[in-house]
Amino acid sequence: MSGPTIGITSYVEQASWGVWRTSAALIPYAYVEKVRTAGGVPLIVPPVYDDAEAVLSRLDALVLAGGADVDPAMYEMVAHPETVGLRPDRDESELALLAVAYARDLPVLGICRGMQLMCVAAGGKLEQHLPDVVGHEGHRPEPGVYGSHAVSLVPDSVLGRLLGDELQVPSYHHQAAAEVGSLTVSGKADDGTVEAVEDPSHTFALGVQWHPEVSADDRLFRELVRVAALSESTESGRRVII
Template identity: 50%
Template sequence: MTQAPLVGLTTYRQQAAWGVWDTRADLLPTEYAVAVEAAGGVPVLLPPVAATGAAERVVARLDALVVSGGEDVDPSRYAAEPHPRTAGWQPERDAWELSLLAAADEAGLPVLGICRGMQLMAVHGGGALDQHTPDLVGHETHSPGGDVYGTVAVTTAPGSRLATLVGPEVEVSCHHHQSVATHPGFEAVARAADGTLEAMETTGERWCVAVQWHPETRVETGLMTGLVAAARAHAARGG
């Protein structure tokens, strides 16, 4: 029997409270791991690590990588001044995930970026972000505020890998006030009705997809199923 592939999930690092504890923690909403397991993978949490070479060692043991959602990316990473609404960036997380992406590129590892993950993948490729999407579209639908997700209709590009996974149109859950402005090395493969870029992917054989929404929050298994299938193929090739 083929072993279930290992799928790395990057994590938040922040203050958290549970039981008798109120302390700094490395964490991730459970939906991410559940979605990976439901698709047939084994989730592995990846908290930020500063040691030189750590990303390469981790990637060598993974079959796929998910760059998870979270706080804003440091604007200095794409040579921009912070917008008044840009906040909460974590240099240690940015550095760790960028190192993971570089190692994944070198290894040809399948990658899925989710929300902030998509934004960081664009920055890693030399792109830039729009720091406050409501300034462009004139509404807050993509992030209504608090812990509420916005419901957004997305149209995918015909013939794209994404379209084969989720169909020509899909209703998604969004929670982002920033979005991708430029994305060198990626094809734009989905947009909302207001023009916001909602997904991008690389061309060629390697599975590398990023979405601005949160697929883990809905019963929509196309993306994770596609990622885990790519992870199995990567493992079968010997990495």
């Protein structure tokens, strides 16, 4: 296996295998497979907020994976009754990883929760229960079932140039960006939900609210790997040369 090393943040959950039931660092294998088939070397990154510099020094790009709701305290809000399953270890770890990745101008792809975390880090806020705002459950139709809907992308955005003006996406979320802070919105659903963001101050910093890891469309992962492969070390860290 060769290619750039792509870190994928992970859950810490109770898991079962064989005779064992214990805490495990895990991630849906679809993330790993998408990175691998795109030409990257996937590396699962558990919550390691006390050593973000050491972790990022070994990576060529970072994927902030989906998962549980971001703690509303991170954006100075009180929790909605539907905001559940908080993982403060992931919040703290991934914000630290994101800060170091930005400082090194390392390519970053935020997926679902990962995009939301990028918005919070940029000074934004989240809609804690999207059905209250859009009036339907289409973004998460039922437990364990992905929705499907169209996303319109800004034509001259990074994502628009890569994916076109519109695409159909797999969706599973009940929260979304209410404010994106210093980020730029590059895509929305028909109901106005923010579906994609970019950070123009970095070479490659994209967030999508949908789940490209379970889509047949692998362009986003292939572009992440392509950009990561162009990284080279500089005195200030890795910087992408395009």
